[in-house]
Amino acid sequence: MNQLALLVAATLSAGTPLALAGLGLLLNERAGVLNLGSEGIMLVAAVAGFGTALLTGNEWAAFAAGALAGAALSAVFGWLVIWLNTNQYATGLAISLFGSGFSAFVGIDLVGKQLVETPAPSVPLLRDLPFLGEALFKQHPMVYLVMTLAGAAAWFLYRTRAGLVLRAVGESPASAHALGYPVRRIRLAAVLAGGALCGVAGAYLSVVYTPLWVEGMVAGRGWIALALTVFATWRPARLLLGAYLFGGVTMLQLFLQAQGVQVAPQFMTMLPYVATVVVLVLISSNPLWIRLNMPASLGKPFFPGA
Amino acid sequence: MNHRTFLKQLALGALVAAAGLTACSKKEAPPPAPTPVAAPAPAKPAPLKAAFIYVGPVGDAGYSFAHDEGRKFAAAQLGDKVVTTYVEKVAEGPDAERVIRDLATQGNKIIFATSFGFGDSMVKVAKDFPDVYFEHATGYKTAPNLRVYEARFHEGAYLAGIVAGKMTRTNTLGFVASFPIPEVLRNIDAYTLGAQSVNPKVKTKVVWVGAWFDPPKETEAAKSLINGGADVLLQNTDSTAVLQEAERSKKYAFGWDSDMSAFAPKAHLGSVALNWGGYYVKAINDVLDHTWKTGETKWGVKEGMTDLVKVADFVPADVKAKVDAARQGLKDGTLAVFTGPVVDNTGKVQLAKGVVADDKWLGSVNFYVKGVEGKVPAGK
Numbered sequence: 001m002n003q004l005a006l007l008v009a010a011t012l013s014a015g016t017p018l019a020l021a022g023l024g025l026l027l028n029e030r031a032g033v034l035n036l037g038s039e040g041i042m043l044v045a046a047v048a049g050f051g052t053a054l055l056t057g058n059e060w061a062a063f064a065a066g067a068l069a070g071a072a073l074s075a076v077f078g079w080l081v082i083w084l085n086t087n088q089y090a091t092g093l094a095i096s097l098f099g100s101g102f103s104a105f106v107g108i109d110l111v112g113k114q115l116v117e118t119p120a121p122s123v124p125l126l127r128d129l130p131f132l133g134e135a136l137f138k139q140h141p142m143v144y145l146v147m148t149l150a151g152a153a154a155w156f157l158y159r160t161r162a163g164l165v166l167r168a169v170g171e172s173p174a175s176a177h178a179l180g181y182p183v184r185r186i187r188l189a190a191v192l193a194g195g196a197l198c199g200v201a202g203a204y205l206s207v208v209y210t211p212l213w214v215e216g217m218v219a220g221r222g223w224i225a226l227a228l229t230v231f232a233t234w235r236p237a238r239l240l241l242g243a244y245l246f247g248g249v250t251m252l253q254l255f256l257q258a259q260g261v262q263v264a265p266q267f268m269t270m271l272p273y274v275a276t277v278v279v280l281v282l283i284s285s286n287p288l289w290i291r292l293n294m295p296a297s298l299g300k301p302f303f304p305g306a
Numbered sequence: 307m308n309h310r311t312f313l314k315q316l317a318l319g320a321l322v323a324a325a326g327l328t329a330c331s332k333k334e335a336p337p338p339a340p341t342p343v344a345a346p347a348p349a350k351p352a353p354l355k356a357a358f359i360y361v362g363p364v365g366d367a368g369y370s371f372a373h374d375e376g377r378k379f380a381a382a383q384l385g386d387k388v389v390t391t392y393v394e395k396v397a398e399g400p401d402a403e404r405v406i407r408d409l410a411t412q413g414n415k416i417i418f419a420t421s422f423g424f425g426d427s428m429v430k431v432a433k434d435f436p437d438v439y440f441e442h443a444t445g446y447k448t449a450p451n452l453r454v455y456e457a458r459f460h461e462g463a464y465l466a467g468i469v470a471g472k473m474t475r476t477n478t479l480g481f482v483a484s485f486p487i488p489e490v491l492r493n494i495d496a497y498t499l500g501a502q503s504v505n506p507k508v509k510t511k512v513v514w515v516g517a518w519f520d521p522p523k524e525t526e527a528a529k530s531l532i533n534g535g536a537d538v539l540l541q542n543t544d545s546t547a548v549l550q551e552a553e554r555s556k557k558y559a560f561g562w563d564s565d566m567s568a569f570a571p572k573a574h575l576g577s578v579a580l581n582w583g584g585y586y587v588k589a590i591n592d593v594l595d596h597t598w599k600t601g602e603t604k605w606g607v608k609e610g611m612t613d614l615v616k617v618a619d620f621v622p623a624d625v626k627a628k629v630d631a632a633r634q635g636l637k638d639g640t641l642a643v644f645t646g647p648v649v650d651n652t653g654k655v656q657l658a659k660g661v662v663a664d665d666k667w668l669g670s671v672n673f674y675v676k677g678v679e680g681k682v683p684a685g686k
Contacts, residue, residue: 006533010526010530012530014526075428112569114550114569122384205522209522210521211554212546212547214546217521217522219520250526251526251530254523256532258480259534
């Protein structure tokens, strides 16, 4: 029982960086911009966040630094793809490669440094509940924050005028432009917000989840977040569930092994991706499904003059 | 589309395809380019050029770092007889071949490739540069000018096991493993055997992470081992994450590949380190003395290629004495890590009583010894 509670707790924790980055990318993509640079952005943010935490000892300052670093790198990306209309795929990959190299370069002196121990945070009163306390209420505040964020993103996209405009820009920038909306600035805002969220995810990894910095420590989570947006058919609530599914399967595999239950680890490593394929097959069995949700102008440049 | 235009297009398509094919096959044929690499020997001996390629960054205090320490050692030992260069973060596969070829063309006379996955690239390039000597770490394919070398890493793991067996309170050790290949299984088994040599009650739990390098996942694996009751951890992965998690959870762990004591002052019991320097001096000297011959080299504690270093001060003296005794035994040959009877955890005898494991046996270890929990994941 206690082990199960620990597994739930680990799942929530593991899903949090994926959900954060995934939500950021979802906002990007809803505005029609595909940012393949997420892995590099997360790495740069991770090193910025870790360095800040080391200097200030304050993890919220670290998250802010991560968000800033993420937004700054995405601003470069945004300027390139929105104003210069460079190819989004190539630019994103370039940003990703640049980010991993740059983070390694500036992070050389941070390798092996230790953060000051902070007591594990928890929710008062609720943490004493049997089982549930262990499973749900001994988490970092960011874990709860990301759940709120997913709700907020859903509300923003579907219940506010600004969200409608954002989606319009992703569906048909020409129409939005004709209506007088500043398509490029809206896209840039979405890219900045998305980069900031990826940045918070990176900082969460290096400051809370694995409190250390080593080169390449994001280890592919940026790519998983990208896959999650498709998995979730660009819906925030589904994205959150998907993040927990991905995190949960990874954690389940490690927990089972430590409990002496033998499952081939290769099989378990494969599972989240199999789940993605199954979901994609299910989605595409009804073409309407994906057409309804996928931003129609995803990845396409927009020329206001044309 | 009428019939005739269709036929015309078909013919045109076929023509284009054929042209494309010939172009391709032309490209594929390797241009016989026997570029003379060796410049005619000048009157006064120029320094020998030696090159190293690493799979990771050298600054990572891990596997590639250890190799680079070896390179520096050799350069210092041999002085102006040798000039060394290195290329770090070379991806295994086609990229490696390009880098190795490049190094050979630049006039390097001996090239060390330090990761298993460079093997095929080395074989290919070695064929094209018969007067350059190639050295491949942890490989198995040799050629007249290509030889392989590796460390008996499990001897270091065995020494770590002795410390672990004495320091554990729960009699449960943890091992964060990468991939179920003989090298890794040998280390798990040696770690367990070392612990059992001083504490027969010890059992080992293993968690496979399916990666050589994934710090968050290594951390989670360490956490789940600790939750499962393990209190002394060892890892066959390349980052310091497991050690640092042990530090946070107030458990013990070891460094791997190189001295990692700085990463976890309270948790660090010792580091199972690799020291390639001695071999690199020997290999370069072989070229200088014209005594280089192909073959396989496997060095262990005896030759100093692996050892348990920086054993923590708080480890009791009697434990250190046990490690010293075992190290001495490995050095003078009175101790071998795998000496029969070796029984696996299903009760099957894998090595008969009194038999000392040979290299072939060591190269095919695919079982857990008695005391390791669980089953080896299939499909290695």
